[in-house]
Amino acid sequence: MAPAIILFGSPGSGKGTQAKLLHQSMGPHVSTGDMLRAHIQAGDDLGRKAQTLIKAGRLVPDELVNELVENRIAQPDCKAGVILDGYPRTVKQAQVLLGMMQKDGFRPAVVHLVVDYDKIVARLSGRRQCPVCGTLYSQTTNPPKVAGKCDLDGAVLLTREDDRESVIRERLREYDSQTLPILNFFQTAGVSLFEINGGEQTPQRILERIREELMRSGLLSGRNGSGPQQGVRL
Ligand code: ADP
Numbered sequence: 001m002a003p004a005i006i007l008f009g010s011p012g013s014g015k016g017t018q019a020k021l022l023h024q025s026m027g028p029h030v031s032t033g034d035m036l037r038a039h040i041q042a043g044d045d046l047g048r049k050a051q052t053l054i055k056a057g058r059l060v061p062d063e064l065v066n067e068l069v070e071n072r073i074a075q076p077d078c079k080a081g082v083i084l085d086g087y088p089r090t091v092k093q094a095q096v097l098l099g100m101m102q103k104d105g106f107r108p109a110v111v112h113l114v115v116d117y118d119k120i121v122a123r124l125s126g127r128r129q130c131p132v133c134g135t136l137y138s139q140t141t142n143p144p145k146v147a148g149k150c151d152l153d154g155a156v157l158l159t160r161e162d163d164r165e166s167v168i169r170e171r172l173r174e175y176d177s178q179t180l181p182i183l184n185f186f187q188t189a190g191v192s193l194f195e196i197n198g199g200e201q202t203p204q205r206i207l208e209r210i211r212e213e214l215m216r217s218g219l220l221s222g223r224n225g226s227g228p229q230q231g232v233r234l
Pocket of ligand 1: 010011012032033034036053054057058059060061062065085086087088089090093162171
């Protein structure tokens, strides 16, 4: 069965960074946040519905994100494996996801990145993102080579509207009340779950820890290799 790695953790815990590091060897990075922002940019119906909620740090309705993910993981490039970032975020979404996993033949595994909330607020308020390729930068730990510009395509980096402190606190409240309970749900459902300290180490070291856990549990094999593939080698 193809692995579906569910990157789990509070906003700013490093899910997006790890997803980008993992994606070459484990399949596409499916981020509901990125998909919603693409709809906002496109100015379509879904984007308009999502925009007000995202700006306020609230969650978008389950049906909207469930449909986005269901359509995305049915695409041929997800056949050998997929990395989910920012989904599921409610128990209802988690229930729907497990149904999709069974139907589409994925083996889900949760990687929980644990980070202290004070660290989160500091991280997110210093975060910048490339509007073209989505690469994330941090003013303190991972600055771009040229201030304010993306290393990969030179685009001017932006601060996300929801990375203001008051909105960050609201996102953390939503996380505590709606998202954290998913862990119990997954445990009861027998889904593999790995806890990784996402606070004290470099992104590269965190990636190594994730790889170790995935290899130990048979979700990854080998050490090198590149590009998404069947059986998933790293
Ligand atoms: P972060 O993980 O840093 O909060 P994301 O880019 O994953 O950032 O999400 C940004 C916003 O998009 C969330 O605060 C929420 O409003 C919305 N969103 C993203 N994924 C979901 C989801 N699975 N369910 C509901 N809302 C979502």
